[in-house]
Structure formats: C-alpha cells, structure tokens
Amino acid sequence: MNQQMTEYINLINTRLQKAVNDTPLNTNLEESMRYSLDAGGKRLRPLLVLLTLHTLNEDVYQGVETALALEMIHTYSLIHDDLPAMDNDDYRRGKLTNHKVYGEWKAILAGDALLTKAFEIISTDSKLAPETKVQLLARLSQASGHRGMVGGQVLDMQSENADIDLETLQQIHRAKTGALLKFAVMAAVDIAQPTTEIAQALEAYSEHLGLMFQIKDDLLDVYGDQDKLGKAVGSDVTNHKSTYVSLLGKEGAEEKLQYEADSAYRNLEILQPQYDTSHLNEIIQLFIQRDH
Known part of the structure; x- marks a missing residue:
C-alpha cells in the first residue's frame, strides 16, 4: 500500500480503538466487541470509503464515521x-x-451490538447533513440486511451440499460479499454527490470489485498459505460449498478474476481526466495480488 492508504488505515485503526467505550452496565460485552474489532485485517471496506472520497476531491473526514x-x-x-x-x-x-474466547452467547451478542452501534455512529455524525445521513442509513440497511449480506449468507448456506451454477454463485457473492464493498464506494458517492455518469461508473466499479474479492478468496481457500491467511484452508471443501474454483477450475477462476479486474479498470477510465483514479486503480491490484 502507498503512503496515503497507510495513513488512512492508521486513522481508521485509531478511531476504531476509541469507538466502543465501556458502559455502567458492568459487563465485558464491550471487551468482546473490541477483541474482534482489534483483530487486525486489511480494513479494505473503510479504506474504500475514504479513497473514493479522496478520488472525488472531497474532505475524507466527512466519511470517517x-x-x-x-x-x-x-x-x-x-x-x-x-x-x-x-x-x-x-x-x-x-x-x-x-x-472461542468469550463463549457462543456472548459472541452472538457482541455481533448484535456492533451491528446496532454502526447505525448509531452514522446517525450521530455531526459532519453530515441530515438528508445525507438518512440516505446512508437506508443504503447500509439494504447492503447488510436480507437484500444484501445476510440474504447472501442464507443463500450460501442453503446451497451447501448442492450443485449450483455460476449464475447462482455470483448471485450469492454479489449479496454476501459484494454488497458491503459496493456500499463502501457508494457511501462516498452519497456524500460527494458527483454527476450521474460518475456515480454509475463507480457503482459498476464496486460491483466488479465485489466479485474479484470473492474469486480471490476462493482461490486462497484452496491454494493459500494458512500462516498468512490466519485460518485453516480448505473450509469450502469441508463445508461442501460450490466455489469459483470448483466450478471453473484454478485456471478458469484466475481468468474470471482478470476479467472482473479489466472491467473495473474500464469503469474508472470514465472518471478520467476529471478525477485522479490512481488510488482506486491500486485497490484493483491489491485485490488481485493479496495473499490473505
């Protein structure tokens, strides 16, 4: 990652560390929430929010919350x-x-608390106009709910031990994985309010990113390094899930990954020369080259 990306990730990490404070209820729920928030990760989704605002020449601090x-x-x-x-x-x-650390019931509740905390943070953001906050809350609800991530997860689990076609697999991943990546880009669009042409190009870019991310995940689950991934490989096979690798083979999945990348690049060309898309171009490369 370049220096700008690193600065944004450091900002995100610093703010996340302060985002969940203990309450007078005297439980360790907040500790459980912070445990998973502090577990690391690439912070690609929040980074995309800030990089898209940067690309659109907007104050990135409008998008931090x-x-x-x-x-x-x-x-x-x-x-x-x-x-x-x-x-x-x-x-x-x-x-x-x-x-494994806090027990199942507390893990469930920690997840529930993080979900609801997300909406609190946006609704109380003093940097955004009320109408922008409503727009963001509606978009995030759709991206994370039954039309998006949760619905995709259900379809994914229902498809275990079943033979599904490529179209169904893409439907799963547009919702399960792609919806939040799409939100990251389109949240910046909601804040910056560019022209319709620019907004549509960024939306298409984000959709290709979502598919890229999942294809790479599928490849890493079979061919990745467990030490770098930080979790066991082969879980998709163990859970009898259809993947891009199982449907297309390794070479076919890699070709599909490159196709989605090329499509993402083409959509960014629509922003040029008005906007410098170098950071968003680098995200495509990051998605292709990541090893965890």
Whole structure:
C-alpha cells in the first residue's frame, strides 16, 4: 500500500480503538466487541470509503464515521460467520475466534451490538447533513440486511451440499460479499454527490470489485498459505460449498478474476481526466495480488 492508504488505515485503526467505550452496565460485552474489532485485517471496506472520497476531491473526514460503521458491520458478520452453527472456525486473522474466547452467547451478542452501534455512529455524525445521513442509513440497511449480506449468507448456506451454477454463485457473492464493498464506494458517492455518469461508473466499479474479492478468496481457500491467511484452508471443501474454483477450475477462476479486474479498470477510465483514479486503480491490484 502507498503512503496515503497507510495513513488512512492508521486513522481508521485509531478511531476504531476509541469507538466502543465501556458502559455502567458492568459487563465485558464491550471487551468482546473490541477483541474482534482489534483483530487486525486489511480494513479494505473503510479504506474504500475514504479513497473514493479522496478520488472525488472531497474532505475524507466527512466519511470517517461511515467508514467505522461499515467496519463494525463487517466485523459483526465475521463473528457470526465463525460460529459453530455456521462456518465453525476456531481462528480468524491468526487469533482465536470470538466465541472461542468469550463463549457462543456472548459472541452472538457482541455481533448484535456492533451491528446496532454502526447505525448509531452514522446517525450521530455531526459532519453530515441530515438528508445525507438518512440516505446512508437506508443504503447500509439494504447492503447488510436480507437484500444484501445476510440474504447472501442464507443463500450460501442453503446451497451447501448442492450443485449450483455460476449464475447462482455470483448471485450469492454479489449479496454476501459484494454488497458491503459496493456500499463502501457508494457511501462516498452519497456524500460527494458527483454527476450521474460518475456515480454509475463507480457503482459498476464496486460491483466488479465485489466479485474479484470473492474469486480471490476462493482461490486462497484452496491454494493459500494458512500462516498468512490466519485460518485453516480448505473450509469450502469441508463445508461442501460450490466455489469459483470448483466450478471453473484454478485456471478458469484466475481468468474470471482478470476479467472482473479489466472491467473495473474500464469503469474508472470514465472518471478520467476529471478525477485522479490512481488510488482506486491500486485497490484493483491489491485485490488481485493479496495473499490473505
């Protein structure tokens, strides 16, 4: 990552560390919430919010609270994904998963609390106009709910032990993985309010990013380094899930990954020369080259 990206990630990490304070209720719920928030990760979703604002020549601090909220939604989803009733993972990012440290019921509630905290953060953001906050809250609700991430997760689990086609697989991942990545870009669009042409190009870019991310995940689950991934490889095979690798093979999945990347680049060309898209171009490369 370049220096600008590193600065934004440091800002996100610093703000996340202060975002969940203890309450007078005298429980360790907040400790459980912070445990998963502090577990590391690439912070790609909140980073995308800030980089898109930067690209659109907007003050990135307008999007910081939204970026934090998005990372909380993502973290809650990981806590729940790791539960025995779902993916049943013992490790996440090289650390014991939340339920392995705090128990299942508290992990569930920590996820619930992070989900609701996300909406609190956006609704109380003093840097945004009321109408912008309403727009962001509506978009985040759709991206994270039954039309988006949660619905995609349900379809994914219902598809275990079943033969599904490529179209169904893409439908799963546009919702399960892609919806929050799309929100990251479109939240910046809601804040910056560019022209319709620019907004549509960024929306298409974000959709290709979402598919890229999942294709790479599928490749890493088979061919990745467990030490770098911070969790066991082969979980998709163990859970009898259809993936881009199982449907297309390694070479076919890599070709599909490159196709989505090329499509993302083409959409960014629409922003030029009015906007400098170098940071968003680098995100595409980051998605292709990541090893964890």
